[in-house]
Amino acid sequence: MAVLVVTDPESQHEAAFPPVAPSSILSRLRLETRGEHDAVEQVLDLMGGSLTHQSYRQRLEQFYGFYAPLEKALQSHGKSPPDIADRPHGAYKPPLSEAISSALAARLNKTAHLQQDLHHFGVLTDGLLLCRDLPPLGTQAEVLGCLYVMEGATLGGRMITQHVRATLGITPMTGGCFFEGYGDDTGRMWQGMRQLLVSGSTDTQAENSIVTNAITTFARLRGWCETFPKTARQRDHAPCLKT
Template identity: 40%
Template sequence: MILRRLKTETQAAHDRVETLMRVMDAPLSRQHYVHTLGQLYALYKPLEDALAQHRLPPDLAFADRRKTARLELDLTVLQAQAPEPVPAVTPWLPTTAHALGAMYVLEGATLGGQLITRHVQRQLGLTPQRGVAFFSGYGPETGPMWRRFTDALTQYAQATGEDEAILEGAGRTFACFERALQQDVMLHA
């Protein structure tokens, strides 16, 4: 039930974020790709730090799901320094349920990153080891990691009845993605 509601009630926000990201453009320029990685880093760093403060279900293995280091690696490979994080675009996540809503957005983005990885490989000749670590997610484990996440989220929602807070956390996170993808970040080579 919660997964269906999340998909349905956040679809418009998902579509707006997808439109703003533009990494599926053809042709895709290296400069635009690096700029997008910088925008995502400015959001992911403070967001993942905020999520780490919550008591998330242990079976989620949140430490294994963090992506900030992958963004840093990609930026380093592409000879750009990570920008300063932008805490102003970090969603307010007062409860674990809100945090799980945020994770729904991040984990869904990881799942979608598989398509982006193949596109970036074709457009820019980069690989998961050289410039596309972030979008390649968990590699062949991406599908199983998604299923483990959705199982844990469903169990949490059934046990707590906090569907509305989960939905609110997802909505706030999508709004922050929109703001982050409209930010002009300063990247230094």
């Protein structure tokens, strides 16, 4: 998402990174998200020959508007007050497993990377629009479905890094930190994500929820990018809120 995703995380890297134990969840995600994955790729068009510094910067603004509120929502997931009864009605979210909580802590750095890149181009993020039509994150399975999209995007991001370096002269230190992902650790982090998906698909209901929310995450990102105004501080043309 990045994408988010500009390449298929399963097929693109299957040979480079040995697969985890066979699992229907990995196959289902690859196959059932294909339509929305391809639709997002077409909207973003980050690998096309027409990419300019201006359009690249706008893509960063779009990603920031999606990732900033999404990472904030993921960070707050499972943080319960001492007395759950004090929460507003319907605000309680079941706690995440220790493995998923640890995975989130290590992975929710995309907003900071986008801020770094945008600041390099002279863009202040305080006034940028933020998406409010986010994917649901009410259950552990929904969190995993969302993470599948976010983490799969880091694989495609490495390809974008090479492309923008060659065509625009942009490096991870000069506006391309976001797409660099985890650098040399990207493959290892993706393998960890795949293991989480396998362990989290405990039954058919959980598996269905993971797949459904992965599709939803792609769709919400696509909708955000399609309606994102050419001027990121205009509020009248996109489902958004201000920072």
